Amino acid sequence: MRGRIDLGGSSYVQSMEEKTGDYKLNIRKAQRTNQENDGKASKLEAEYYFSALKKCEEIMAMNLTQREIHSLWAARRKACEDRIREISEELTPRKPAPPQMPTPQSASKPTPQSASKPAPQPEGKRVTDADNTEEGEFKTKNANPDVSAETIRSWYQRDLEHLRGFEDLVGMEELKRRLMDEAASIGWDRIDKDLQISPVQSYFLYGPPGTGKTTFINAFAKEMKEQGFQYIKLTGSQIHNSLVGVAEKTVTAAFDEAIDAAPCVIFIDEVEGVCANRSDSNTASHEKRLTNAFLEARNKMKNCGKRIIFFGATNHPSDVDPAMLDSVKLLYLPLPDEKARESYFQFVFRNIPPEDGFSFGEMAAQTDNCSYRELDMLVNAVKSSIKQQMIRDYKVLDEAGEVDQEKTDEAAHEALSSGQVKLSRELYEMKLREYPPKDKSGVFESLKAFDNSLAGMG
Ligand SMILES: Nc1ncnc2c1ncn2[C@@H]1O[C@H](COP(=O)(O)OP(=O)(O)OP(=O)(O)O)[C@@H](O)[C@H]1O
Ligand SMILES: [Mg+2]
Structure with a gap:
């Protein structure tokens, strides 16, 4: 629908x-x-x-x-x-480039597993290991007349400082634990070889919009950066919108780049844009060719024997080719439940406590059916109003009777830090009426159809 x-x-x-x-x-x-x-x-x-x-x-x-x-x-x-x-x-x-690939032992935040895990070795086929560090000039052998080195460079997400890490993500504990456990199973090269296990891990995240798919994968990549993993990220819709023929070359170049950049995380967001379902009568022939190119390139990556973690994410899983689903681990990200929403409000309003007689639990109870994105919009609206109110309440005038912005800012900051600013029920409920959750029946229908099709496949 x-x-x-x-x-x-x-x-x-x-x-x-x-x-x-x-x-x-x-x-x-x-x-x-x-x-x-x-x-x-x-x-x-x-x-x-x-x-x-x-x-x-x-x-x-x-x-x-x-x-x-x-x-x-x-x-x-x-x-x-x-x-x-x-x-x-x-x-x-810019920070100076690290002298060498960090090992789990030298990482500032080791995972529980990293202590017993072998140190990652530099992978084989890089142009040179120094070339694609933060300081080095970018070089790649995967550029071609249609996919420039500049384009490939833009896929590398280097500055992850501004991204949320796992500690900034509310809930999702089971998923975090599972992914970190599986990440810890990467790097056992001799055992993998002996048992003929591909070290490449592939995941497919799906779920309603705004439930944190992109945010979660970014946060995971940030954790993995500390273990020396590069992060390559592309968006399916961007590739899909490029010229016919170019899109196929882009997809091939992306997976080849991941092979050269290993150990790395490669993430294709809105993956249905590059891997449209070939059995869908609405899928055009050039889209089917793109799906073929995608699957071929991904198989090459899967068999390359290197440490690569692949993620695809979508909120239109039915639009994705079933061949893609055969060899990936499917992870469903639901809307946050009441407990997760309460943790969310606790986190985002950590310096604005609710007034007496109001609580984070009540806020959570009123936001059934909201995605994290919708909660973000609601919270931003509440915070904007609080800001305006604070500017009025803590206004400091200069000698000319004008608002002294610096002093007002300082006074408001003091008030906030000392817990004087409270979140009122009235404001919260007013903003909730302005930002109610959207109707998601269409989304759920399509996700249900997808789950049914999976049951049929099984
Ligand atoms: N676990 C979380 N804790 C706190 N905030 C979150 C969490 N997950 C997501 N968010 C917030 O929700 C917003 C939307 O998340 P995100 O864009 O990752 O969702 P998505 O599932 O990828 O959506 P879409 O399907 O539309 O691409 C983010 O900007 C982030 O601020
Ligand atoms: Mg997303």
Whole structure:
């Protein structure tokens, strides 16, 4: 079912127009800021891109079942993300490259398993091991006339500092434990060889939108970086939108790059964009060729004998070719349950306690059927109102009677740090009425159909 499910008729159109207008305005402001700053990156420019990114997310959330619109805005969100990352790289002084590949023993946060795990050895076929470190000039042998070295370079996620780690992710404990356990089973090269086990691990995360698939994999890659794993990330919709023929070469280059970069995590988000179901009558012939190229390249990777962890993620699992599902571990990410939502509120409002007579538990009880993304939107709206209120409450005027921004900021900070600012039930419930959870019946129908098809396959 591909019908629009969230907002009806004119309110949908009006809301889309408003949000699109806001998005464009923020992009224009970001570009103007960059021009006025002689082409140099700035925090303000990043803030405009961040606001634009938020609009993309809101529009994506409004179009959960409108695949083309959703993909378009996902690509726009990705472009904003990329620019924010570039800005943060430009503004952050670079760290010196590590002298050698860190071993689990030298990692600052060893996993319980790492103590008994063999140290990873440098893998074979890199151009040179030093080339693709943070400082080194990027080199790759996988560039071709259609897929430039620059494009391949952009797949490497190097600055993971700004990404959430496992400790910043609420809930998902079972999944975290499972993945870290399985990661610890990588690196036993001699045993793998003796038992003829492929060290390549493959996972397929699916579930409703906004449940943390992308966030979880980013966080996992961040954990694995400490064990010397590189992180390569691509988006299926971007590859899908490239020219016919180029998309196939891009997919092949991506898996070849993962082989050369091993040990590495490779993540293809919105994987249905590169691995469309070939038995679906709506799948065009060029999409079927892309699926073939994808499966061929992935098989090559699977048999390469190197330490690679592959992730695909989607909220349209029925659109993915069944051949992809044969050799991956399927992981379902549900909407957060009440307990997870309570932990979430505790985490995000850790410095804004609820007023007397109100609790995180009550907030959780009122947000059934909300995804993490929807909770984020609600929380952002609540925090914005609190901010406005704090600016009014802790206003400090200068001699001319104007607001002294620095002193006001300081006073508000003091109030927040000393627990004086409270979250009121009234504000929370008002924002909840403005940001109710979207209708997800269409999404659940499609996920149920997928689960049924899996049962049929089994
Ligand atoms: N476990 C979590 N704890 C706290 N916040 C989370 C968690 N998971 C996700 N989030 C928040 O929810 C937002 C949406 O998550 P994310 O984009 O990873 O979802 P997704 O499942 O990949 O969605 P989509 O299917 O639309 O791609 C993130 O920006 C993140 O801030
Ligand atoms: Mg995602």
